Amino acid sequence: VPAGNPAGITGIADFANADLILAICASEVPCGVAAETVFDAAGITPSVDSLEEDVRAALTKVELGEVDxxxxxxxxxxxxxxxxxxxxFPETEAAVNSYPIATLAxxxxxxxxxxxxxxxxxxVGASALQDAGFRSP
Structure with missing residues (x-):
């Protein structure tokens, strides 16, 4: 949400509110698949105004105040x-991404x-990942 949360968003259920202006990623991209998983876990049908090509585009709409x-x-x-x-919100647990790491033959x-x-x-590496919002490996 924009700084200060002007629309008073409190959780995933707000994505079913047609009075809000909301953005998610399109279902063809990974962040869109994750969004669908979260909505399914929450048992809601979102009322989305803008489908974006990637997560950066969705976040830019928030930064510019174009969406709630x-x-x-x-x-x-x-x-x-x-x-x-x-x-x-707890429903995000349904859409946790995994990033494997390995050396290549x-x-x-x-x-x-x-x-x-x-x-x-x-x-040290795990701490750096956590600081960036990732979970520990």
């Missing part, structure tokens, strides 16, 4: 800084690849 809210990833909310505010620099994996899995 958009359903985006927490990582994008954190990256946007003070221009937007995030609202936590035949990698041109296997030692660096292994060091990168070890860093990401370390306490």
């Amino acid at each position: 809210a958009a359903l985006v990833y927490v990582t994008d909310v954190l990256a946007a800084g003070e221009a937007v505010e995030g609202i936590d 035949g990698a041109p620099n296997p030692d660096a690849a292994q060091a990168w994996v070890e860093f990401i899995l370390s306490e």
Whole structure:
């Protein structure tokens, strides 16, 4: 939501409110698939005004005040800084993305690849991921 939450959005149920101007990602892109999963988990049919090509486009509409809210990833909310505010709601647990990490057989620099994996899995790496809104590996 825009900073200050002028529309008073409190949770996912507000996405069924036709009086609000809302944006989500189109169903053809990953953030749209995640949005559909969240709406299914909440048992609501959203009243959406704008289908966007990616999460950045949806968030930009919030930053510009063109919509009352958009359903985006927490990582994008954190990256946007003070221009937007995030609202936590339990239904997002249904749409958690997983990002595997591994070294590749035949990698041109296997030692660096292994060091990168070890860093990401370390306490420092996990903390950096959490600061950016990701869960611990």
